[in-house]
Amino acid sequence: MSETLLEVRDLRVSFGRRTGPPWRRGATREFVAVDGVSLDVGPDETVGLVGESGSGKTTVARAVVGLVRPDAGTVTVDGHRLGPVGRRPAALQRAVQMVFQDPRSSLNPRMTVAAIVDEAWRTHPVSAPAGDRTAALHRLLDDVGLDTSVARQHAGELSGGQCQRVSIARALAVKPRLLVCDEAVSALDVSVQAQILRLLVDLRVRHRLSMLFISHDLGVVHQIADRIAVMRGGVLVEQGPAGDVLGAPRHEYTQALVGAALELNTES
Amino acid sequence: MNEARAVAPAPVDAGATAGLLEVAGLVVDLPGSRGAIRVVDGVSFDIPPATTVGLIGESGSGKTMTANAIIGLLPEGATTGGALRWRGEDLLRVDRRRRRRVRGREIAMIFQDPLAALNPTQTIARQVGEILRRDGLARDQVRRRVVDLLDRAGIPEPPRRLNNYPHEFSGGMRQRAMIALALAGNPALLLADEPTTALDVTVQARILRLLGTIQESDGLAMLLVSHDLRVVAHVAHQVVVMYAGRVAERGPTATVLRRPAHPYTRALVDSVPAIRTRTALAHPLPGTPATPVNRPAGCAFHPRCPLARDRCRTEQPAVRSVAPDHWTACHFAEEMADRV
Known part of the structure; x- marks a missing residue:
């Protein structure tokens, strides 16, 4: 068992950006979104990744869950090197789950909550409950603070907060080791x-979860993160214990x- | 329910208030599939001259509809009640021509998304100068004035930016162009609806500083609509807290934030995540914000309120004064314990 759960080493991600008008097949220019980022998340640890728009924080998250292919560098979970989604062993794919910013567009509005969770179980049968699925579903909903009656409702009928609880339940259904939250609370009303946020803090303790928590809001990150990493222009400029980074930032950008x-x- | 004009509940605050704009019992009804929906329900507050008033609320609180009613940009089919007294005349009752004269000149507005508010096919100079040309200024005068406005809005090297299109500007620069455009008509009141919500923090800080400087130097009155208590606390002299289309509390910003007289305000203050302390998680408010479509009876906040009892479920609290200039719509505001 290694000291770190997630190990990102020298990650580099670039995108081709077309120059010139769309009707002319001109040269594409390379845009480096993430340039040599190294980052660790320990077991039971929550690391906050902060930065302004275009800093590359979301691209790091997408590389960790396997939604973009890095040009260089490695993403390792529990000592196993991760490839892109689809080429990962199911057990590793299951170990890393993601909660997105906009709960309404990340859930199919015409699926019931029960069907959404069941889909996760069908994708990863190992994590599916052996016995009564309804009872397991109800336990899961209870865990994220939802009434069991929500199971029969369609995602489209739920409020933003309820949707985000369902997203979290879907992620937890497959018993992940690492939860990647990309601006998971940014679209919600403050109350x-x-x-x-309170729910995520409780869950990380109850389920011994590690988290990579991405947000542009320093106040939000401080409520949940043990350590904070600051990105700018694709580069990690500073990282350290949350209190130090926010209380006595060393880098001039921080x-x-x-x-x-x-x-x-x-x-x- | 379409007779909104007739029902106008107008418990206008007695006494001569020196408001530049007096919002008095404002009602806005929008047509819905199951009858009209009252999105603004008897809202009253003043905007004194040279004062920034923050209008704060969560989704469905009616804050944007209140601002839209003031500028006269309500959606088609909306009906209104109450009064919007602007320098003595009721903006809800003036004719179309007068209304258009007020909009953009006496009262101007800036929006959350300047890219959507600006015309993508016209240069910045053309848009900022539109109102000046219409006033009959000569070409070189317009140009001089536009350069001056862009400069005041903090756009570097304005003469070189005149022929740029909005897409050539960054988000922060677009909002500055929007501010220049709003100032072109020399308004007495500026409405700003979530002016920094789409911007990064460092840009947000600069735009808020700019708005503060302009407000002070021009003696402008400003209505700042925001969901972010931190933004409002930063720039507003007075604050109006809205919930489910109604005023929950209003008063001087410092007083409202430090000694809230409404449990909802207290909860909002406690929900703001701080950078130096972990407080936001202590006692999160249960439930979700009530909306005008399913507004609970009595006090709309009662299902989420720690102080709620029978009276709150049946009787809608009137907005009453708890201290000079400090108003609350809570039956039991006096019971709100001082922070321990």
């Missing part, structure tokens, strides 16, 4: 955002980020 972030000062 609902607090609920979902200082600018922390300085620009608004705080609610309610002290008299």
